[in-house]
Amino acid sequence: MLKVSEVVAGYQAGSRVLDGFSMHVQPGEIVALLGRNGMGKTTFLKALMGHVAVSGGSLSLDGEEIGGLKPYEVARRGVGYVPQGREIFPDFTVEENLLMGLLGRPDLPSEVPDWAFEIFPILHERRKQRGGSMSGGQQQQLAIVRALVGRPKLLLLDEPSEGIQPNIVQEIGQVLRRIARDEGLTVLLVEQNMELVLGMAQRCLFMENGAIAYETDEVQKLRTDPAPIHRYLSV
């Protein structure tokens, strides 16, 4: 579904935060992208979404090139993005935040569907309350559902567990696994919390120096043989 070949991208002219970055994601797969701070994981998600310019290589979604498209065009092709830090609108209600997730999809009904409030029950309870009045974990749930109301086929998540209490992290992991299994949602997860990664991912990609240095689909083996975790994640 997603095929990334030799991508080069950075923030200033000539900078190569991504330097020959290649990877792929199969439909319905849950893939984790791991690496130390500053390796370029967030930059990759931003390059994919069109928030960071790509100066080389190709990014293709279901066979169509998406490198160089504007963020709303990438969203319209079925990519949902939950950015690091959530970026919900604190003064908007839960429902209004979810409406924002529909803005980029004029082809969908303009009302928030009922199922959106059922994914995480707290959103139903807090439907008319300000997003900013909720805990960090609840805001993360809101940000995830805001991305899901746009009916993405590929969901990008940037450190969804950051600063969140463990029971909500667990709930988020279970819900996303269920949606991936039952509805064929494809998930690309950038995450430092190895419990969430080992509980969710079917394949782990380890990033170093702007490219993938190692990958494995024997995710559970990382529990008993954590050498790659030590090698690519320890500081």
Ligand SMILES: Nc1ncnc2c1ncn2[C@@H]1O[C@H](COP(=O)(O)OP(=O)(O)OP(=O)(O)O)[C@@H](O)[C@H]1O
């Ligand atoms: N807006 C920006 N302008 C210039 N340089 C940036 C910007 N954002 C990130 N960088 C640089 O790009 C590099 C990769 O950062 P990025 O945030 O992609 O890393 P990361 O792997 O996601 O790490 P983290 O876990 O800390 O978010 C770092 O050297 C960082 O300083």
